[in-house]
Amino acid sequence: MDQRISLITLGVADLRRAMDFYAGLGWEGASPDGDVAFFQAGGMVFALWGRDKLAADSGIEQDTGGWGGVTLAHLVRSPGEVDAVLESARAAGGTVPRPGGKTFWGGYSGIFCDPDGHPWEIAHNPGWTRAEDGTVRLG
Amino acid sequence: MDQRISLITLGVADLRRAMDFYAGLGWEGASPDGDVAFFQAGGMVFALWGRDKLAADSGIEQDTGGWGGVTLAHLVRSPGEVDAVLESARAAGGTVPRPGGKTFWGGYSGIFCDPDGHPWEIAHNPGWTRAEDGTVRLG
Numbered sequence: 001m002d003q004r005i006s007l008i009t010l011g012v013a014d015l016r017r018a019m020d021f022y023a024g025l026g027w028e029g030a031s032p033d034g035d036v037a038f039f040q041a042g043g044m045v046f047a048l049w050g051r052d053k054l055a056a057d058s059g060i061e062q063d064t065g066g067w068g069g070v071t072l073a074h075l076v077r078s079p080g081e082v083d084a085v086l087e088s089a090r091a092a093g094g095t096v097p098r099p100g101g102k103t104f105w106g107g108y109s110g111i112f113c114d115p116d117g118h119p120w121e122i123a124h125n126p127g128w129t130r131a132e133d134g135t136v137r138l139g
Numbered sequence: 140m141d142q143r144i145s146l147i148t149l150g151v152a153d154l155r156r157a158m159d160f161y162a163g164l165g166w167e168g169a170s171p172d173g174d175v176a177f178f179q180a181g182g183m184v185f186a187l188w189g190r191d192k193l194a195a196d197s198g199i200e201q202d203t204g205g206w207g208g209v210t211l212a213h214l215v216r217s218p219g220e221v222d223a224v225l226e227s228a229r230a231a232g233g234t235v236p237r238p239g240g241k242t243f244w245g246g247y248s249g250i251f252c253d254p255d256g257h258p259w260e261i262a263h264n265p266g267w268t269r270a271e272d273g274t275v276r277l278g
Contacts, residue, residue, distance in 0.1 A: 001164040001213065001224045004181045004273045005147060007260075011208030025140040042143045043182055043274030045267070051208045058210045058258040059236025059250045068207020069150030069190045069255065071197045074140065085140045097198025111198045116208065119197040121146075128184070134143045135182030 006044055008072070011051025012116045017093075018048045021115050024092025025085075042134055051116070066117070073121040075130050079108035085122045086110045145183055147211070150190025151255045156232075157187045160254050163231025164224075181273055190255070205256070212260040214269050218247035224261045225249045 012018040019037050022029065029039030029046070035053075039046040055063040076082055083100045089112035090096050097119070100110035109123035129137040151157040158176050161168065168178030168185070174192075178185040194202040215221055222239045228251035229235050236258070239249035248262035268276040 001166070001227065001261075002273050003166045003178060003185075004213065005183065005185060005211050006214040006262075006269075006273075006275045007212035008144060008147065009210050009212065011210075027140070027142045038277055039142060040277050043270075043272075044144065045275055045277060046142075046144060054208065054210055055206065057237075057250075058206070058260065059252070060206045060258070061236075062205070063208070064203055064205050066201070066203045066205075066207060067194065067197070067199045068205060068209060068257075069193065069202070070207060070209040070257065071148050071150075071193055072144050073146035073148065074143065075145040076141075088140065097200075098196075111196075113198070118207075118209065119199070121197065122140075123145075130145075131182075133182075134141050134145075136145045136184055138177055138179050138184060 007047060008044070009047040009049050009054055010114070010116065010118050011054040012048050013051060014115075015048060015050065017115050021092050021094060022048070025088055067119070071111075071119045071121060073109075073123055075123055075125055075128065075136055077124065077130065079124050082108055082110055082122045082124055086112050089114075089120075089122075146186060147183070148186040148188050148193055149253070149255065149257050150193040151187050152190060153254075154187060154189065156254055160231050160233060161187070164227055206258070210250075210258045210260060212248075212262055214262055214264055214267065214275055216263070216269065218263050221247055221249055221261045221263055225251050228253075228259075228261075 031037040098111040170176040237250040246264040
């Protein structure tokens with residue numbers, strides 16, 4: 001198995017609401033059928049799909065709701081950009097359970113949650129290499 | 140906010156067990172401190188961290204356990220490779236709640252769960268473009 005993630009799908013309660021939220025962050029995607037939406041995200045794909053359908057498709061026997069131990073992160077170029085993205089997420093209908101601040105690992109980050117409660121850490125990490133094209137390298 | 144995911148962190152109960160599982164799939168990563176592990180995954184980073192710490196860091200008020208509406212996917216080159224990856228995941232200590240089979244969207248896929256229950260769809264999707272370097276493009 002190649003060391004690569006091709007697609008991340010987030011389960012959502014209302015596809016239109018979720019698409020509007022990500023559009024509010026400036027993301028461009030499309031739903032070919034009103035059922036699932038796809039966004040090109042660098043060399044991978046980000047998708048939104050009804051959580052009930054995703055659970056069934058993923059072989060989940062019982063979905064009790066809530067968070068499931070997965071957090072996405074997005075690296076930006078500066079601490080100021082962390083604060084700006086968090087503010088845009090709030091304006092787009094998200095919540096900010098952890099505002100921007102210095103971290104124990106020497107960077108600066110905060111967390112927003114999308115309307116379905118999926119958390120994103122927005123971070124400036126001076127220890128990793130962020131290329132011009134947005135790809136990230138350890139060290 | 141650029142249309143990009145930089146990092147995915149999976150919360151785990153036992154870092155060593157989780158690292159051994161992904162090593163069993165052929166993934167190479169390292170834990171600088173025995174607390175968190177990082178794997179370079181194409182132009183992004185894949186991480187494993189204690190689920191309790193990830194929950195606290197992500198601003199999750201209460202983690203009730205279980206799945207949270209996020210499924211990762213990995214595209215391979217053929218239906219046969221889907222079956223091979225699922226079998227290697229089972230051999231490495233994962234479960235296979237959905238074996239390989241034809242899908243409603245015209246491809247072939249199955250699901251494995253890692254030892255912490257995080258599902259991965261392994262898929263052959265003839266409708267998307269998978270470049271030699273493993274990156275994926277819609278259409």
